[in-house]
Amino acid sequence: MRKLDLARIVAVHMGLGHLRAAFPLKKLSQKEIIVWGSGSYADPGEKKYWRPIRKIYYFLSRVGSYPVVGGLALKIILFVQKIPPFYPKKDLSSPTLAVKFLKFLIKKAGLCRRLPEHLQDDLPVIHTFYATAIALDIISARKQNPGDNYLMICDADINRVWVPEKPAESRLKYLVPCTQAKRRLLSYGVKPEKIFMTGFPLPPENIGTESGLEVLKIDLLARLWRLDPGGKFFAYHSHSVRHLLGFKKLPEISDSNFTVMFAIGGAGAQTECVHRILRSLRNSLKAGRVRLLLSCGVNRRVLEKTLKYINQAGLWDQLDLNIHLIFSENVFEYFEKFNRWLRQTDVLWTKPSELSFFCALGLPILMAEPIGPQEELNKRWLMEIHAGLVPPGPPEYCAEWLTDLRENGRLAEAAWDGFLKARKLGTYKIRRLMENGEYSEEISPLKQ
Numbered sequence: 001m002r003k004l005d006l007a008r009i010v011a012v013h014m015g016l017g018h019l020r021a022a023f024p025l026k027k028l029s030q031k032e033i034i035v036w037g038s039g040s041y042a043d044p045g046e047k048k049y050w051r052p053i054r055k056i057y058y059f060l061s062r063v064g065s066y067p068v069v070g071g072l073a074l075k076i077i078l079f080v081q082k083i084p085p086f087y088p089k090k091d092l093s094s095p096t097l098a099v100k101f102l103k104f105l106i107k108k109a110g111l112c113r114r115l116p117e118h119l120q121d122d123l124p125v126i127h128t129f130y131a132t133a134i135a136l137d138i139i140s141a142r143k144q145n146p147g148d149n150y151l152m153i154c155d156a157d158i159n160r161v162w163v164p165e166k167p168a169e170s171r172l173k174y175l176v177p178c179t180q181a182k183r184r185l186l187s188y189g190v191k192p193e194k195i196f197m198t199g200f201p202l203p204p205e206n207i208g209t210e211s212g213l214e215v216l217k218i219d220l221l222a223r224l225w226r227l228d229p230g231g232k233f234f235a236y237h238s239h240s241v242r243h244l245l246g247f248k249k250l251p252e253i254s255d256s257n258f259t260v261m262f263a264i265g266g267a268g269a270q271t272e273c274v275h276r277i278l279r280s281l282r283n284s285l286k287a288g289r290v291r292l293l294l295s296c297g298v299n300r301r302v303l304e305k306t307l308k309y310i311n312q313a314g315l316w317d318q319l320d321l322n323i324h325l326i327f328s329e330n331v332f333e334y335f336e337k338f339n340r341w342l343r344q345t346d347v348l349w350t351k352p353s354e355l356s357f358f359c360a361l362g363l364p365i366l367m368a369e370p371i372g373p374q375e376e377l378n379k380r381w382l383m384e385i386h387a388g389l390v391p392p393g394p395p396e397y398c399a400e401w402l403t404d405l406r407e408n409g410r411l412a413e414a415a416w417d418g419f420l421k422a423r424k425l426g427t428y429k430i431r432r433l434m435e436n437g438e439y440s441e442e443i444s445p446l447k448q
Contacts, residue, residue, distance in 0.1 A: 093189025199423025359418030387418030
């Protein structure tokens, strides 16, 4: 995608999820992604709000590492991020305490008050975090002709705080990744015409063109072949794979090895699992039967701890051979590296975060323990479309159960189901919407 100037992109550094959603949209703007609350984007008075919020987020994301306070912290998460049951269906448009508190911060404390200075009135704005989007909605209400204001939903289901106090009066529009998120917005009082089911914005370099999906299809065929050494998956699905991926014949030889990526998370929530995984995969890594990618994010402490575990496992000689680390202190450089390695990944092992939507690339998602209601509901969504698997055993035995999941074709099944059922054209659909207002809602995720 060539760089255009169709919109301004606004994100926050609250973990990696909101930045990851913004990254594929960077070519819609000739300006850099506005990371609000950091660097030059926010005055010192406002930063005092963002710093503690970020610290609280990282603490709560690591509650599993603190057994004494973990139970209390988890209760705080559940209270703050609570998402009501979807059934029985009812009107949930009344504002919650969190909605009212956010409005107070915006109107009385000046949260995001300088955001309009960094925008261009005649261009749409795409946010990946609710606070900046709702702030701009409130601030621009005083203008006679405010520009379009869009909020990208980053989970399969969301808290009421993602919607303004009076949704029927708001001009805020929503870009949503899946049907469940759309239904939730409707229950919160958002008008149907303000909801665009685009799909989550995935990296175009992992897809190819919108009409051909050339990169995705080549990578997926190779991945399915590596994930099905016994031929069990292809015994059932060879015809549909050839038909939908556009290949007349299938490869004759399957690779004996395969690649697992373990995403530790922006807050380092999964770091403690690394040494257990390394201990189990030690012999397989030494023999070259498995390659392990450890995604360390942007936190140097996570990188250092990971290196310590590699050394303790006696696997230092496997670094840059069968163990590779994905790390950069620059978050956007990290995403570039992550997306490149993703093309060689056969299994993505991660919390059910925003990375859940990467199942659309034909990646089976091996789900680590979710943290908070959003991840619980992302997990449910992955299970419903059969693209996610719960590990059948603890990490210290992963060499055994990964082998079983591969040999019985279950990993290949999950990869294929994610490709078939999850929307993958979000970046392209958002671009068309910004460019000329074109939008169509297809039933099939494979259609444009």
